[in-house]
Amino acid sequence: MGHLGALLFLLGGLGALANICEITEVDSTLVERLGQRLLPWMDRLSQEQLNPSIYVGLRLSSLQAGAKEAHYLHSLKLSYQQSLLRPASNKDDNDSEAKPSMGQLALYLLALRANCEFIGGRKGDRLVSQLKRFLEDEKRAIGHNHQGHPRTSYYQYSLGILALCVHQKRVHDSVVGKLLYAVEHKPHLLQDHVSVDTMAMAGMAFSCLELSNLNPKQRNRINLALKRVQEKILKAQTPEGYFGNVYSTPLALQLLMGSLRPSVELGTACLKAKAALQASLQHKTFQNPLMISQLLPVLNQKSYVDLISPDCQAPRALLEPALETPPQAKVPKFIDVLLKVSGISPSYRHSVSVPAGSSLEDILKNAQEHGRFRYC
Numbered sequence: 001m002g003h004l005g006a007l008l009f010l011l012g013g014l015g016a017l018a019n020i021c022e023i024t025e026v027d028s029t030l031v032e033r034l035g036q037r038l039l040p041w042m043d044r045l046s047q048e049q050l051n052p053s054i055y056v057g058l059r060l061s062s063l064q065a066g067a068k069e070a071h072y073l074h075s076l077k078l079s080y081q082q083s084l085l086r087p088a089s090n091k092d093d094n095d096s097e098a099k100p101s102m103g104q105l106a107l108y109l110l111a112l113r114a115n116c117e118f119i120g121g122r123k124g125d126r127l128v129s130q131l132k133r134f135l136e137d138e139k140r141a142i143g144h145n146h147q148g149h150p151r152t153s154y155y156q157y158s159l160g161i162l163a164l165c166v167h168q169k170r171v172h173d174s175v176v177g178k179l180l181y182a183v184e185h186k187p188h189l190l191q192d193h194v195s196v197d198t199m200a201m202a203g204m205a206f207s208c209l210e211l212s213n214l215n216p217k218q219r220n221r222i223n224l225a226l227k228r229v230q231e232k233i234l235k236a237q238t239p240e241g242y243f244g245n246v247y248s249t250p251l252a253l254q255l256l257m258g259s260l261r262p263s264v265e266l267g268t269a270c271l272k273a274k275a276a277l278q279a280s281l282q283h284k285t286f287q288n289p290l291m292i293s294q295l296l297p298v299l300n301q302k303s304y305v306d307l308i309s310p311d312c313q314a315p316r317a318l319l320e321p322a323l324e325t326p327p328q329a330k331v332p333k334f335i336d337v338l339l340k341v342s343g344i345s346p347s348y349r350h351s352v353s354v355p356a357g358s359s360l361e362d363i364l365k366n367a368q369e370h371g372r373f374r375y376c
Contacts, residue, residue: 019262021270052107057293059114102134106163165208196244200251203229241276254303
């Protein structure tokens with residue numbers, strides 16, 4: 001190949017790269033510090049504080065926590081199987097309240113897949129059945145005419161479909177159809193940063209279904225919905241580069257990085273988002289373990305959709321605890337907030353961990369994503 005041909009080939013390759021979404025060459029020191037913030041949370045092993053998202057985020061990252069990581073998964077298995085599979089007791093009114101939500105169950109299934117496990121056996125089948133019943137109940141709440149709403153949220157509905165999909169568990173076309181209709185006909189799904197999260201999770205559910213071909217009769221609608229989701233998320237980018245806001249950007253990028261629909265707009269938007277995220281990392285914006293666990297995969301060019309076929313042999317750097325913070329530095333404090341709603345059956349009671357000083361909106365958003373709760 002002559003010099004001119006080689007130059008044209010190189011330029012063509014660069015042009016192709018500019019059309020896809022890549023988050024590469026992020027300062028490894030910043031990534032390591034981000035991962036170190038998860039380590040203290042992995043020592044919190046009570047049922048209320050165990051968070052499958054932490055495990056998923058680490059497994060999809062370039063980092064590992066060694067023996068602590070394996071112990072955390074073991075604790076998740078014990079807690080979730082004991083709480084979700086124990087018989088219901090009429091004598092204990094708090095029995096149902098103590099169980100993880102279906103959103104947390106979906107994250108637990110993602111955690112198993114992140115360890116290259118397919119859920120199975122008698123206990124596993126019962127958990128799958130619980131999640132499928134949850135989706136059926138939500139489908140009925142939405143209604144035949146689509147005028148209703150999920151009892152929890154479309155975020156959890158999407159997460160449930162995604163979790164079953166990565167385990168190659170098919171859900172009925174009608175369940176997928178409710179989510180497709182919501183994306184096609186409900187513009188309120190994308191009005192603020194909470195809805196960017198919802199759109200991104202719905203998009204990842206569709207991406208998994210498209211790649212796995214579990215619902216072939218819905219394939220054309222899924223393809224069109226994915227295109228619509230991508231367009232809406234790109235339109236939600238702020239002048240600073242975030243999709244919705246800084247905290248909804250990681251999930252949006254998880255979706256966009258796996259896009260099979262390259263475009264110049266997509267490549268440009270992701271470069272802008274990368275610059276914004278780097279600035280946020282330098283300012284230590286990410287302190288909440290949930291947000292960190294959603295961002296770490298992005299910094300390793302991974303997403304929840306990669307759990308279709310996870311690479312459990314990929315090398316990952318061992319995390320070491322951060323050196324003790326100097327006295328003059330302020331370490332963000334996290335608090336547990338208990339949300340209680342009476343007048344419904346069963347009553348709602350859920351604890352969320354948030355940084356001290358969080359707004360009411362931050363608390364309600366956290367509860368919506370991981371509890372039996374819908375915030376409008």
